[in-house]
Amino acid sequence: MKKIKVLHINDAYEGGGAESVFRDTIKASEALGYETRALYSDGKTNPLSYLYSRKYALQTANAIAEFSPDIVHLHNYYHYLTPSVLHALRRAKKKRAFKVVFTAHDYHLICPNSGFQYFTGSVRNNFDPVRKNLSYLKRFDHRSIIHSLLKCSQHFLNYRLLKLTNTFDVIISPGEFLKSVFKAWGVRQPIEIVRNPVELLPAAATVNQQTGPAERAIELVFIGRLSSEKGLVEFVEKLNKDTQQTINFNIYGQGESEQQLKTMALRSGLKLIFHGFRPREEVITHLYRYDVFVLPSVWYENAPISIVEAASAGLPVLVPNYGGLKEMAELTHYPVEFDYQHNDLGEKIDQAFSHRQLNTLRDTTLFSFETYQARLKTIYQRLIGNNPQES
Structure with a gap:
């Protein structure tokens, strides 16, 4: 044959x-x-x-x-x-x-x-x-x-x-x-x-489920290139304008937007934490430590696997309500979608935070x-x- x-x-x-x-x-x-x-x-x-x-x-x-x-x-x-x-x-x-x-x-x-x-x-x-x-x-x-x-x-x-x-x-x-x-x-x-x-790495034990948003900072996390189409600058502007919670936004990666992000004026209670480039396998195994995964791209994306990786680690995913971002997020049990034209980002973050450590893929065999x-x-x-x- x-x-x-x-x-x-x-x-x-x-x-x-x-x-x-x-x-x-x-x-x-x-x-x-x-x-x-x-x-x-x-x-x-x-x-x-x-x-x-x-x-x-x-x-x-x-x-x-x-x-x-x-x-x-x-x-x-x-x-x-x-x-x-x-x-x-x-x-x-x-x-x-x-x-x-x-x-x-x-x-x-x-x-x-x-x-x-x-x-x-x-x-x-x-x-x-x-x-x-x-x-x-x-x-x-x-x-x-x-x-x-x-x-x-x-x-x-x-x-x-x-x-x-x-x-x-x-x-x-x-x-x-x-x-x-x-x-x-x-x-x-x-x-x-x-x-x-997508190789789904096993996550470690989850954090304490009893900790609420009023008791500590909400830990958001982004993984990827710090390039303009990823929407990080626009997202931080919305965090400044449309949220009041204490938020730590953890950013993994490097790229052209890094310097601009580091020089942005931030409201009280909002902090950007830059972790630089780390091997993807290392970051994924520690995703469970965070509360909400964010992919705020200002382009449609296609099929971002970071959403799959985050959901498999239990993180609800917060994405704009369009394109491949919306499609991939809705393949998980706890997607939260926001609109750049609306001013309800704080509510969306609270909604996502309420499902921390609970997210999973609807069908793991798909990937x-x-x-x-x-x-x-x-x-x-x-x-x-x-x-x-x-x-």
């Missing part, structure tokens, strides 16, 4: 959430007995290669010729590899029989800004998730007009002119919200929902590695009409 061969492609091997899923996908393929090979960049780019990388187009073509895969599974590719890899795959498909699977980690496929946003001055704006209204005349990068032009040029060249989205045979979405946006914005390929696998592996097997076999060699 033929052994399935899978070529895995991503911008990088190490990095953030997308890279973790990339490695898990390779691991799942190997566990299924498939022959695997990985292609990723050296992390270098320039303005010209960002638009179209001849280097990685050639490497992709060579990998197809040498490895002769049945499946090519892509993750992120637009930072370094660039959509040139899609061009190479489309040309190779004319001569060789293989299928292309794409796991979408963000909104790049439909928008030059992978966060599905545009800027008016320094203000971030989310696109309408149900009505396509993309204009390349908008500004898609907060850093400069030059950065925005590069993003627009890459997107227009590869998706409008070369129509490289036609390369995909199936798209994997980690959540329902992303799938619905893709469909509303004209993506025609079949889209399968496959939740990203298991075994479930992820089984879903990949089904998708791969459906595409190529073949069964793997017994491992």
Whole structure:
């Protein structure tokens, strides 16, 4: 019986959430007995290669010729590899029989800004998730007009002119919200929902349940990049304006917003505690010490696994009421959603605090590695009409 061969492609091997899923996908393929090979960049780019990388187009073509895969599974590719890899795959498909699977980690496929946003001055704006209204005349990068032009040029060249989205045979979405946006914005390929696998580490013993909000500070916690789209500055502004409780906001991570956060004036009773970067495994095992997990992003997000990790440690999750944030939070028993336009954040925090140490996932199997592996097997076999060699 033929052994399935899978070529895995991503911008990088190490990095953030997308890279973790990339490695898990390779691991799942190997566990299924498939022959695997990985292609990723050296992390270098320039303005010209960002638009179209001849280097990685050639490497992709060579990998197809040498490895002769049945499946090519892509993750992120637009930072370094660039959509040139899609061009190479489309040309190779004319001569060789293989299928292309794409796991979408963000909104790049439909928008030059992978966060599905545009800027008016320094203000971030989310696109309408149900009505396509993309204009390349908008500004898609907060850093400069030059950065925005590069993003627009890459997107227009590869998706409008070369129509490289036609390369995909199936798209994997980690959540329902992303799938619905893709469909509303004209993506025609079949889209399968496959939740990203999450290793749920056992939490230690819980804290004293009798301690109430009036007796001590409420311990909020955030884990992630301290970048502008995570909404930390906006959230702290709301804590200043719309809350009166004694609150310690514990922040794990590093990034561009750190200095601004450290210089913000805070009301009496509000304290920001910066823990810096810590290994994720270390932070997760100590999550139970906190009361409420907060992910205040000002973009829709996709399928943030930090919500899953926090809920598995017993923490109620406090998130804005939109996008992948809302979807993932509602996969737990005690989600609390707030609106940046309303002034009831203090009430929302009290509501979340009342469920401290009680949260759990509604279905823990949804994010298991075994479930992820089984879903990949089904998708791969459906595409190529073949069964793997017994491992």
